[in-house]
Amino acid sequence: MRIAILVSLALAACSSEPQIHISTQFAATAGEVSFLLPNGTTQAVAASDLVGKPYVVSVFEGGFSQGNDDPLDLEWGTVPDHLTIDFTSTVGFEPGPYDASVIVYVNTPVASEDMQADAAFEPEAPVGGDLSAFTLDEGDILPGDPSFEAGVVRINVIDGEGDASKHLSNRTAAPDNSDALLEAFTDTILLVP
Amino acid sequence: MRIFSILVVLTGCSSVERWPVDPQTGIRVRGLEPVPTLEDWPDNPYSDAKRELGVLLFNDTRLSGSGQTNCSTCHFAPTKFQSNTPFDLPDRSVETLEPVLPRNAPSLLNLVHAPVFRWDGSLGDDLYEQMVIPFAEANMDIADRLDAEHVHDLDFEGAKPALHQRLSVDIAGYVPLFDEAFGVDIRSSTDEEVWTLSGKALAIYMREVVSSDSAFDRWNAGGEALGDEALRGLELFVGEGRCAMCHSGPLFSDFEFHNVGTAVPDADGVRVDEGRFLVTGDEADRGRFLTPTLRSVARTSPYFHDASEIGIAGVIRRHINPVDPLHDPILDGVVLDDSQVDDLIEFLKTLDGAPLSAETTALVIDLPSQ
Numbered sequence: 001m002r003i004a005i006l007v008s009l010a011l012a013a014c015s016s017e018p019q020i021h022i023s024t025q026f027a028a029t030a031g032e033v034s035f036l037l038p039n040g041t042t043q044a045v046a047a048s049d050l051v052g053k054p055y056v057v058s059v060f061e062g063g064f065s066q067g068n069d070d071p072l073d074l075e076w077g078t079v080p081d082h083l084t085i086d087f088t089s090t091v092g093f094e095p096g097p098y099d100a101s102v103i104v105y106v107n108t109p110v111a112s113e114d115m116q117a118d119a120a121f122e123p124e125a126p127v128g129g130d131l132s133a134f135t136l137d138e139g140d141i142l143p144g145d146p147s148f149e150a151g152v153v154r155i156n157v158i159d160g161e162g163d164a165s166k167h168l169s170n171r172t173a174a175p176d177n178s179d180a181l182l183e184a185f186t187d188t189i190l191l192v193p
Numbered sequence: 194m195r196i197f198s199i200l201v202v203l204t205g206c207s208s209v210e211r212w213p214v215d216p217q218t219g220i221r222v223r224g225l226e227p228v229p230t231l232e233d234w235p236d237n238p239y240s241d242a243k244r245e246l247g248v249l250l251f252n253d254t255r256l257s258g259s260g261q262t263n264c265s266t267c268h269f270a271p272t273k274f275q276s277n278t279p280f281d282l283p284d285r286s287v288e289t290l291e292p293v294l295p296r297n298a299p300s301l302l303n304l305v306h307a308p309v310f311r312w313d314g315s316l317g318d319d320l321y322e323q324m325v326i327p328f329a330e331a332n333m334d335i336a337d338r339l340d341a342e343h344v345h346d347l348d349f350e351g352a353k354p355a356l357h358q359r360l361s362v363d364i365a366g367y368v369p370l371f372d373e374a375f376g377v378d379i380r381s382s383t384d385e386e387v388w389t390l391s392g393k394a395l396a397i398y399m400r401e402v403v404s405s406d407s408a409f410d411r412w413n414a415g416g417e418a419l420g421d422e423a424l425r426g427l428e429l430f431v432g433e434g435r436c437a438m439c440h441s442g443p444l445f446s447d448f449e450f451h452n453v454g455t456a457v458p459d460a461d462g463v464r465v466d467e468g469r470f471l472v473t474g475d476e477a478d479r480g481r482f483l484t485p486t487l488r489s490v491a492r493t494s495p496y497f498h499d500a501s502e503i504g505i506a507g508v509i510r511r512h513i514n515p516v517d518p519l520h521d522p523i524l525d526g527v528v529l530d531d532s533q534v535d536d537l538i539e540f541l542k543t544l545d546g547a548p549l550s551a552e553t554t555a556l557v558i559d560l561p562s563q
Contacts, residue, residue, distance in 0.1 A: 038556070039261070065491040066492070127293075128293065147548055149272065150272040150277070178558075192278055
């Protein structure tokens with residue numbers, strides 16, 4: 001009985017905490033979606049090649065070690081026809097820094113039984129042609145918080161400010177325009193080379 | 194609560210007593226010294242001009258056959274100068290996604306301290322040469338002559354003149370940069386000279402791609418405390434886990450070649466990758482690969498030459514359950530339970546080096562004009 005009460009209290013506490021929302025939008029032009037590669041060049045992928053592909057959105061403690069720390073929340077799914085992945089966390093988060101990963105497995109085969117939130121979190125490393133969230137902007141690292149690794153974006157849950165949100169999209173720029181390129185490398189989706 | 198507090202105090206005391214600082218060496222754990230200070234190279238003294246040139250060469254996609262690839266494509270600066278993907282694509286394969294390069298691109302962290310390079314130790318031990326070899330490989334294929342059938346070949350014959358042509362004529366903005374860095378007009382240099390100078394400039398840039406000053410180093414020098422889990426992990430690392438028998442020295446590598454069961458033979462005895470055997474032809478070298486450095490290891494997933502493990506736990510379990518008949522006997526008899534594996538991981542996390550500067554990891558560079 002005592003355990004049950006504690007659990008219910010904990011759940012109640014969690015549910016009142018802010019949630020994290022991540023919107024990942026793939027803007028298509030003439031049926032193609034263009035992505036930055038890490039070296040600043042651009043490559044187009046047919047939108048039809050993205051639809052139905054598995055994705056996993058996962059949220060970690062800020063500064064986590066990729067491959068070695070478990071996520072606090074995650075969601076598997078497939079890219080919908082409208083090319084926008086809307087993630088809302090299933091748990092609440094205390095104020096603090098969190099790192100979110102968004103991977104779309106365009107080329108990596110993922111078995112349906114592995115696409116379960118409660119499955120052991122050992123997703124495949126993305127291979128060439130897969131997609132990953134990325135940002136060069138370190139402005140979201142608040143004073144005293146740990147830095148984050150490539151392949152994730154920082155989301156800060158601020159005390160008293162409610163839910164935290166992040167918008168990602170397939171931003172691109174001409175490789176010879178440094179300013180535009182720097183901007184495009186912010187909250188973007190990279191094509192893994 | 195009171196008992197718990199006493200336990201904490203006792204644990205803390207035993208850690209300090211177990212690992213006193215040796216007054217002679219100034220560290221607690223002999224054999225796991227800090228990364229040494231890198232002295233200036235007599236044949237290639239540091240200059241800002243060389244460093245800037247090295248950054249440009251590292252990031253310029255125009256130095257690849259397709260114009261789409263640079264060093265950072267596989268040695269991605271924001272991910273500790275390594276690839277986070279299992280297998281990288283050779284230049285010109287971006288659109289077809291086939292074939293793939295046969296091995297994971299390891300991190301370049303501390304490369305300037307390494308006495309041997311590459312997973313199989315091939316292609317010599319000259320750092321400057323290592324820096325430019327990818328121009329002759331399918332990785333970058335600056336001469337644009339290596340098709341899918343020749344993805345494993347080396348094209349020095351094409352790459353050296355192609356690099357010279359690209360830097361001295363096609364992208365003439367490099368000419369004054371070489372002059373400033375080395376006092377040389379590369380328009381009148383030989384292909385070989387430009388090849389070597391390019392390697393020297395890239396190597397100068399790599400001097401700042403270093404993992405050092407970790408939490409472990411600070412503790413090892415008598416400074417900040419490590420957590421109990423990490424200390425238990427250290428005990429295992431140097432003790433019954435036998436990790437330090439190969440992962441030793443300032444870089445946590447003996448720079449030798451070991452078979453830890455990462456390229457297991459099939460029923461016909463054939464391995465997908467024979468590793469060191471490909472270099473030496475020695476039967477005993479089948480399945481052996483270079484011991485990787487463990488500095489910043491928790492930041493350089495995936496692991497092994499084929500990137501077949503994403504997490505360190507999987508790496509450790511593969512080590513203690515080697516299925517290759519030629520596996521290194523060092524691994525025999527090592528038994529670790531899950532909590533010990535967790536402790537080892539906590540120790541390895543203390544090897545994270547100080548963050549690289551934003552200048553070191555910059556992706557957006559103003560490149561020389563044509």
